[in-house]
Amino acid sequence: MPSTNTSPASSGPIAGAPSDAAGGPAALTARTPQVPADRLVAEMVPPPRFDSVRFDNYIPDPAQPSQTDAVKVLSEFATRIDGGATASGGGRRRWFRRAEQPAGPSGPRGVYLDGGYGVGKTHLLASLWHATPAAPEQKAFGTFVELTNLVGALGFQQTVQTLRGHRLLCIDEFELDDPGDTVLVSSLLGKLVEAGVALAATSNTLPGKLGEGRFAAADFLREIQGLSAHFRTLRIDGEDYRHRGLPQAPAPFSDDQVTKAAYGTPGASLDDFPSLLEHLSRVHPSRYGAMCDGIEAVCLTGVRPVPDQSTALRLVVLADRLYDREVPVLASGVPFGDLFSEEMLRGGYRKKYFRAISRLTALARDAQRVIES
Structure with a gap:
């Protein structure tokens, strides 16, 4: 049975500034936050993306x-x-x-x-x-x-x-x-x-x-x-409202474009995608939200299909936390639609994977403003 965590949660401080290293972007792989139990309780409210939603601003099809x-x-x-x-x-x-x-x-x-x-x-x-x-x-x-x-x-x-x-x-x-x-x-x-x-x-x-x-x-x-x-x-x-009537998501950028955008965007993070997937296995999923504290844009190089189901499920949780916080995602490598294998998309977790693709695609569209700024 796949698990969203394969090792004990790591310990370490949450970075206090948007940039974890002077003169450069933050790195999610450098963050192993501690999340006290009282914070888990205090944060049981709608995430920032849904602060202002109400029944009267829901637009039914x-x-x-x-x-x-x-x-x-x-x-x-x-x-x-x-x-x-x-x-x-x-x-x-x-x-x-x-x-x-x-x-x-x-x-x-x-x-x-x-x-x-x-x-x-x-x-x-x-x-x-x-x-x-x-x-x-x-x-x-x-x-x-x-x-x-x-x-x-x-x-x-x-x-x-x-x-x-x-x-x-x-x-x-x-x-x-x-x-x-x-x-x-x-x-x-x-x-x-x-x-x-x-x-x-x-x-x-x-x-x-x-x-x-x-x-x-x-x-x-x-x-x-x-x-x-x-x-x-x-x-x-x-239908999926995130893409209703909108153009397709932008094609992945080059490594150089992503890196340049990360260094030119205050509060951005920059990570190699395989290294980030490995890091997620060492941080409990309950801490992924804290890991994104202070991040204004996530920049990823070398995006490739995820290698196994446990890794894929961890990535789903990260995608949800980034979407909740409205953090744009700028990436090089394969399109987000190619993250999960055909076997995964036919299996018992397929709906989770399709949700992750939908949300990451929306965040990739949001990242256009990062590359254009």
């Missing part, structure tokens, strides 16, 4: 009514989340106001946005977080990877205690990559639902199909069905 329907359902869902009153006699905080509470404890306790990459699921999830009438510290937003990393940092019981007082937990990019994740997340969400926490998630996979093609999911059918029971599924159809 007129040809896809499911997108408009999702806005309506989620808007109503946000208004039903209780303001924190406790149920009489039980001391447990209610999720819905009394008149709207589901009839039984086994009814769906959340919404699950299922759809292809680039249909705006994260925009809608972040909009739900913003629209929910609660203080920021009473709402949590993070990717599935960040949630499992939080459990690793705090331990299961402390994670439950930390999140059980929240009114809403939003989980982006919900996927089950291995049996351990399946049991862990099933238990965690069950505890949080019992405590009255509302759930919302996005994924490229229907709840009942989680884990399919990645491990012996049939052996964990009870856990998967238990997860599925927590959610009402909303299917969102459509």
